[in-house]
Amino acid sequence: MxxxxxxxxxxxxxxxxxxxxxxxxxxxxxxxxxxxxxxxxxxxxxxxxxFRDPERVTPDRPGLVISPADGVVSLIEEVTPPAELGLAEDKRLRVSVFMSVFNCHVNRAPVAGRVKTVAYTPGKFLNASLDKASEDNERNGLVITMADGRELGVVQIAGLVARRILCFTEEGAEIARGERFGLIRFGSRLDIYLPPGVELDVAIGQTMIAGETVLARLDGAAE
Structure with missing residues (x-):
């Protein structure tokens, strides 16, 4: 280089x-x-x-969920997904990646599939590292239906400084794993709602690279 x-x-x-x-x-x-x-x-x-947008090398092994954002894993917990996503009301494992103003803010699809839902919700601009930001802050949610029919939710959440969430895809679009789908201006967070039966591959405090870091393995897919 x-x-x-x-x-x-x-x-x-x-x-x-x-x-x-x-x-x-x-x-x-x-x-x-x-x-x-x-x-x-x-x-x-x-x-x-x-606003840098470097090229990323996305792993091509099947069965992987890739981080959609640069940043640090701030929360890992089982919660009920936001109602606007239209996912089942059963609790899902949620991984939150907090992006500081020094991170790259281009967001990438964690899995390949069809975009079933794009749901924008206006809201507040609380510190994105807080747990209640998932419910109270301005956000934009996507549901991606994978080839096997399982669904994954990913939600862009505005933060203290962020005032606009951009989404570059639409309902019905086919999206590739690692493909750019959005951007949030000036500090924010992404929540990933994983389908049942995944093997989590990250821990709180871990640094993530959008489009490259393996976040989870569907059905415990082997390395």
Whole structure:
């Protein structure tokens, strides 16, 4: 890998406008006072990296559930999925991945299948690391029906800073494992509602890489 590729990552098109705004403000800050201008340079670089969209190598072995988000596993518990997903009312294992403002925020499909449901729910903007954020915050949920008929739910949740959730897919669409399906601006969380009979492959505090880290194994699929 070339040194340039280590530092210069592809940027998602959604970030271009924001980087442009940060750069314009930076020019104004230089005119006011040079030290403020350099602060603006730092913030512009941060904004560019926030919207980075690097290529990922998704494992192609069958029976794997892949992390849909970069970040840290903040919660693992059995809960009833949100009503808007239309999943059975039985409790499911939920894995929550918290994304800080320094993580890549492009979200990727954890499994392949057909998008059965896309459900947006307005709400509050509590700290996304809190458990009640799953019920109270603005969110957008997807249900993906896999080839064997089982369903997996994944919910994008806004946080303290995030004010817009973007979803790039729609109901009825076929989606590949690791395919980009959404983005959340400036700090947030993803909840994954796993189908019954999976073998969990992560622990609280573990760092996740969207599209690459194995989150669970369907039916305990072997390595």
């Amino acid at each position: 070339r040194m340039r590729d280590t530092f210069l990552k592809p940027m998602h098109p959604e970030g271009r406008r924001f980087v442009g705004i940060f750069a314009a403000v930076t020019l104004g800050l230089f005119l006011l006072w040079e030290p403020l201008g350099w602060l603006g340079v730092g913030l512009t670089i941060w904004c560019y990296y926030f």
